[in-house]
Amino acid sequence: MARHWVIRSFIIFPYTLLTHFTGIIGYGHIGSQLSVLAEAMGMSVIYYDVVNLMAMGTARQVPTLEELLRRADFVSCHVPELPETRNMIGQQQLEQMKDGSYLINASRGSVVDIPALIHAMRSGKIAGAALDVYPNEPTGNGDYFNDDLNAWSSDLRSLKNVILTPHIGGSTEEAQRAIGIEVAQALVRYVNEGTTLGAVNLPEVNLRSLTMDEPNCARVRYSFNTLALGLLLIIYLQVIFIHRNVPGVLRKGNNAQTQEDVHPVDICSERNT
């Protein structure tokens, strides 16, 4: 505890948040919640997202990432890990940020080019950063966060203006419970309805489900190999046909249906690779 009166040198933010902009990249579940919190602390909020999304409170969507970076005092990343978001904040984007601004990344470790960030922080361009996620993370408690894991780990740890946390953004008791329920519900919906919303390894499909109340209805899911067999057994059904996008595969499926005298009433085709 400080024993003497200190006005400026030890305070984290030696200015009021009221005049500052938070820039949120990715305005989904978490980004939009952050928007509410930042605004409650008196900050102005701007956000950038690839989708046009309704703003919370008085937040404003900006059309380009560059505009967000040029205007925000605090930039916070909340995008998924995708090829397009890899190194989304690299040297060029760091240069576009305001002098003396701050960067927060609690999304995925691949989103920020950390060597470029280290350079920007050493030069004073970026006043500070808080990171919760890293390209390579220790696999368990007790493992060391050292240069064997990421070549720049000790450089990052040596910075005085950085807060590093061990991927704890979603580690509250409530969040863990919510994740458990969400995953279980996603599996149940897939098994019962063929819905793949939220899947990372399949196209996202949200199908109208046939219910057992509908006359002569049954629901069956096939892989391609079992398709013909399944059609022999049940006459009225909803087929969810998951296949690779290779030439001729739809024809084979159609032929199988024709052979078994199946008349599709509603066909939804999603391309998969």
Ligand SMILES: NC(=O)c1ccc[n+]([C@@H]2O[C@H](COP(=O)([O-])OP(=O)(O)OC[C@H]3O[C@@H](n4cnc5c(N)ncnc54)[C@H](O)[C@@H]3O)[C@@H](O)[C@H]2O)c1
């Ligand atoms: N640190 C942690 O412990 C922790 C916990 C939970 C989630 N996460 C991560 O936080 C991130 C956000 O989670 P969420 O639940 O809000 O996800 P979400 O899917 O609800 O929102 C992501 C948003 O990013 C947008 N987006 C996608 N690509 C974009 C791009 N190239 N540019 C701009 N916007 C883009 C999407 O349109 C969407 O609105 C995810 O990467 C997730 O894995 C981390």
